[in-house]
Amino acid sequence: xxxxxxxxxxxxxxxxxxxxxxxxxxxxxxxxxxxxxxxxxxxxxxxxxxxxxxxxxxxxxxxxxxxxxxxxxxxxxxxxxxxxxxxxxxxxxxxxxxxxxxxxxxxxxxxxxxxxxxxxxxxxxxxxxxxxxxxxxxxxxxxxxxxxxxxxxxxxxxxxxxxxxxxxxxxx
Amino acid sequence: xxxxxxxxxxxxxxxxxxxxxxxxxxxxxxxxxxxxxxxxxxxxxxxxxxxxxxxxxxxxxxxx
Numbered sequence: 001x002x003x004x005x006x007x008x009x010x011x012x013x014x015x016x017x018x019x020x021x022x023x024x025x026x027x028x029x030x031x032x033x034x035x036x037x038x039x040x041x042x043x044x045x046x047x048x049x050x051x052x053x054x055x056x057x058x059x060x061x062x063x064x065x066x067x068x069x070x071x072x073x074x075x076x077x078x079x080x081x082x083x084x085x086x087x088x089x090x091x092x093x094x095x096x097x098x099x100x101x102x103x104x105x106x107x108x109x110x111x112x113x114x115x116x117x118x119x120x121x122x123x124x125x126x127x128x129x130x131x132x133x134x135x136x137x138x139x140x141x142x143x144x145x146x147x148x149x150x151x152x153x154x155x156x157x158x159x160x161x162x163x164x165x166x167x168x169x170x171x172x
Numbered sequence: 173x174x175x176x177x178x179x180x181x182x183x184x185x186x187x188x189x190x191x192x193x194x195x196x197x198x199x200x201x202x203x204x205x206x207x208x209x210x211x212x213x214x215x216x217x218x219x220x221x222x223x224x225x226x227x228x229x230x231x232x233x234x235x236x
Contacts, residue, residue, distance in 0.1 A: 036198035038211050097201035166201075 033101045042098035050089030057081035072139035079144045083151040090155045094162050106163060113156040120149030173209045178232050181225045182207075196220040 025031040035043060061077045072080070093099040100109060124146025127133050132142040182192050189203045196203075196217065205211035206221075213221070218233050225232070 036202050037214055037217060038202040038205060039199060097199065097205075100199075102197070102199055 032103045034103065035098065035101050039096075039098035039101075042096035043093055046089045046092035046096065046098065049092050050085045053088040054081055054085035057084045070138060072143075073141050076139050076141055076143055076147075079147055083147050087151050087154055091158050094155070094158050097166070099159065110156065110159060110163075113152050113159065117149050117153040117156055120145045120152065122149075124149050173235070175207050175209060175232070178221065178225075179207045181227050181232060185225060187225075192221070192224060195224045 022031070026033075058078075058081050061081055064071065065077070090099060100106060124133075124143070127142040127145060132140060133146065134140065134143075182189070187195075189207070190200045193200045193203045197220070198217065202211065202213075206213055218229055222229055222232055
């Protein structure tokens with residue numbers, strides 16, 4: 001799918017504005033990602049698993065492209081690999097109780113994940129219905145919303161299951 | 173190995189895991205992991221816990 005220069009510039013500006021807002025929230029101390037020593041260590045292990053997942057997925061994607069021919073846009077393939085790595089990183093963090101920083105509220109994080117999942121899956125379904133996800137047998141950039149929505153949904157499910165299990169363990 | 177001495181010292185001061193965690197600047201899960209013996213804290217965290225509970229390192233963390 002071809003996009004105009006304006007579309008690409010708009011996308012770039014959107015990303016830059018997003019990064020700017022997040023940086024501002026950190027500067028104003030609205031967002032505070034302080035982890036304790038056990039969490040830092042656990043997150044280090046999670047990064048390691050995420051890193052190897054990313055390398056493996058990129059290799060798999062490269063080989064599949066060589067063997068099967070072009071089956072998806074390069075940026076969509078890259079997003080698939082990134083999503084898989086993020087999923088592994090987040091899941092390991094959640095299981096090791098290192099996903100939330102010291103000042104984060106579990107309910108707020110669950111709400112945010114739910115909203116992000118619903119929004120992305122909604123856009124993904126709309127794109128699917130409009131026939132923009134697969135064009136000429138190739139997975140297009142329009143599939144990225146669905147991929148992100150699915151990824152955040154799985155992270156949410158892992159988080160909720162871990163949260164309920166931990167709550168039950170505390171009650172015993 | 174479970175750290176029952178830490179648990180009993182905390183309970184003697186009628187502190188919850190969350191209260192001790194807040195006092196030493198870690199998460200409740202970290203205190204839980206130390207008490208269960210799943211995590212070996214750094215000397216820095218050991219000292220912070222000892223100061224908060226009014227105990228020495230030997231009393232809480234020395235294995236006999």
